[in-house]
Amino acid sequence: MSLDHSDVEKIAHLARMALDESQIDAYAKDLSNILGLVEALEVANTDHVEPMAHPLHMAQRLRQDQVTEKDHREENQSISPSVESGLYLVPQVIE
Amino acid sequence: MHKKTIAELGAGLRAGEFSSVELTHHFLQRIERLEGNLNSLVTVTPESALMAAEAADQQIKSGNADPLMGIPILQKDIFCTRGVKTSCGSRMLDNFISPYDATVTERLMQAGAVSLGKANMDEFAMGSSNETSYYGPVKNPWDTARVPGGSSGGSAAAVAARLAVAATGTDTGGSIRQPAALCGITGLKPTYGRVSRFGMIAFASSLDQAGPMTHSAEDAALMLQAMVGFDPKDSTSADEPVPDYIASLDDSLQGLRIGLPKEYFGEGLDPAVSDSVESAIEVYRQLGAEVMEISLPNTGLAVPTYYVVAPAECSSNLSRFDGVRFGCRCENPHDLEDLYKRSRGEGFGPEVKRRIMIGTYALSAGYYDAYYLKAQKTRHLISDDFRNAFEKVDVIMGPTTPTTAFGLGEKMDDPVTMYLNDIYTIATNLAGLPGISLPVAPVNGLPVGLQIIGNYFAEAKLLNVAHRFQRESEWHRQMPIGFD
Incomplete structure (x- = not known):
């Protein structure tokens, strides 16, 4: 599987990640090489093989729906790039 | 003092030969003198280290004999440390002062360990040479023109250069074992779920696992003992009993069944590395182990x-x-x-x-x-290979890496060549199994690692098998020239 310039632009958009225009072709080459490495999986016979999502085949643990943490809003927001009155600020979304 | 292990330093502290404050000063001075050659640390925290050391000295005076009390260590910069920058080797988190502690950080602090600072690493633990860090590459103390391995390259280089007695690391595809091998130290990746992932910045959540990086298997056992245990804050934490990792260190290896996967000794393995690994396996034969060839066909x-x-x-x-x-x-x-x-x-x-x-x-x-x-x-096929193998053998042995440390910049142009460095370590993560790397005979003055893979939750067995080798050899006591 080989990716071209526009494929990389599309993927970078899906990942919400700006790329330097001058580096897109280099990414296309690297990503194509990595996908080339991954192609080795195609030959493996996986008929009747269950997908493995977790090494210990563990079920998700449940807990009581209780408050266990105190309020950390101030500490957590003290490291935020932009906060006002306890709210995170981002560029205006709704006109 | 820096030539001693955790076990030896702990004995010295409790006997009053030196204090934790003296020990901490000693390592901080080494960091000041030697760190410039390595770039192994992102942050050094002398003030909080000395405060922790003073508190530890008080504890020791009042009779506290916890094995890590007053011992200076480093944290890989992937573990959240409250009030201290936690960068994960990335510009993204260059300004991130963590508002909380990782469970690993908390447990090691509770055990009395003194954190000297945070170790450099590949950005978000993605790399096998520690060259992807925003803070620049780490150098290998055995040859500063070479890489220390990655992603826990800062931890490995710092421990090898005796800038701390031990460090924490994380391993997603080999990131503890591979740098441990290339820097000549002992590194243990526990079973998936054995050590809490809470507060450990996530890379691949079904693979990530934290573990100790130390001089000896005995030290790894002491560190692991403090790090492990069920943690309700980690949804994949394993609720399994925790054995005494020290108690079984000296167990006999008579009749131990060792499997050598033929796929780990094939094409791509440097013949000199292979010879070094073979000579270590000979030591196990002499200790009474039974060695047999096995196959992991989906390697x-x-x-x-x-x-x-x-x-x-x-x-x-x-x-x-x-x-x-x-x-x-x-x-x-x-x-x-x-x-x-x-x-x-x-x-x-x-x-x-x-x-x-x-x-x-x-x-x-x-x-x-x-x-x-x-x-x-x-992934299931790979995991089944190990399941089948462990019906016949107790542990699996082979090289940790196909070659010794390579030159800085040598593999940075081609990601795929870089990825193939982890060829012997990656399957263990996919299966979720524990693995340890320990130093064996070097090749041309560069360290070589023997990897031992165990069954699920068999960390005590791995530590026992590694420790028995270290009782017979001095490779783990070798020090890089210029870092005496």
């Missing part, structure tokens, strides 16, 4: 499987870095999408970007079955 699928599973999980985990709540944020974003895109574009380095894009692609509509679902199935 060739491990690296390709990993480079679907790990990037897929990484693309999902790293979506939390969006420039809104913490971390890097671009200047003057003109709308929300611009804020996301430029913050992420500026905050992440090239290797992290590659992996996010591979993962995004593999999970995108129309490709999921061909990549992610397929890789989950091949």
Whole structure:
């Protein structure tokens, strides 16, 4: 599987990640090489093989729906790039 | 003092030969003198270290005999440390002062360990040479023109150079064992779920596992004992009993069944590394072990499987870095999408970007079955190989890496060549098994690692098998020239 310039632009958009225009072709080459490495999986016979999502085949643990943490809003927001009155600020979304 | 192990230093502290404050000063002075040659640390915290050392001295005076009390260590910069920068080797988190402690950080502090600072690492633990760090490459103390391995390269280089007695590391595809091998130290990756992942910045959540990086297996046992245990804050933490890792260190290896996978001794393995590993296995024969050849037939699928599973999980985990709540944020974003895109574009380095894009692609509509679902199935095949092997043998042995440390910059142009460094370590992560690397006879003055893989939750067995070798050899006591 080989990716071209526009494929990389599309993927970078899906990942919400700006790329330097001058580096897109280099990414296309690297990503194509990595996908080339991954192609080795195609030959493996996986008929009747269950997908493995977790090494210990563990079920998700449940807990009581209780408050266990105190309020950390101030500490957590003290490291935020932009906060006002306890709210995170981002560029205006709704006109 | 820096030539001693945790066990030896602990005995010295309790006998009053020196205090933790003296010991901490000693290592801080070494850091000041030697760290410039290595770039192994991102942050040094002398004030909090000395405060912790004073508190430890008080504890020791009042009779506290905890084995890590007053022992100076380093934390890989992937573990959240309250009030201290936790960068994960990335520009994205260059300004991130963690508001909380990782469970590993908390447990080691409670055990009395003195943290000297935070170790350099590959950006978000993605790398095998410690060259992807935003803070620059780490150098190998055995030859500073060579890489220390990665991603826990700062931890490995610092411990090898005796800038601390021990360090924490994390291992997603070999990131504890591979740098331990290339720097000549002992590194243990426990069973998936054995050590809590809470507060350990996530890369690939079904693979990530924390473990100790030390001089000896005995020290690894002491560190592991403090790090392990069920943690309700980690949804995949294993609720399994914790054995006494020290108690079984000296157990006899008479009749131990060792399997050598023929796939780990084939093409691509440096013959000199192979000889060194073979001579270590000879020591085990003399200790009464029974050695047999085994096969892990799906070994060739491990690296390709990993480079679907790990990037897929990484693309999902790293979506939390969006420039809104913490971390890097671009200047003057003109709308929300611009804020996301430029913050992420500026905050992440090239290797992290590659992996996010591979993962995004593999999970995108129309490709999921061909990549992610397929890789989950091949992961099962790889895991079954080990399951079958452990019906015949107690432990599996082989080289940790195919070669000794390579030159800085040598493999940075080709990601795929770099990925193949982890060819012997990656399958263990996919299966979730524990593995340890310990130093054996060097090749041309460069360290070589023997890898021992055990069954699920068999850390005590791995430590026992490694310790018995270290009773017979001095390789783990070797020091790089210039760091005496």
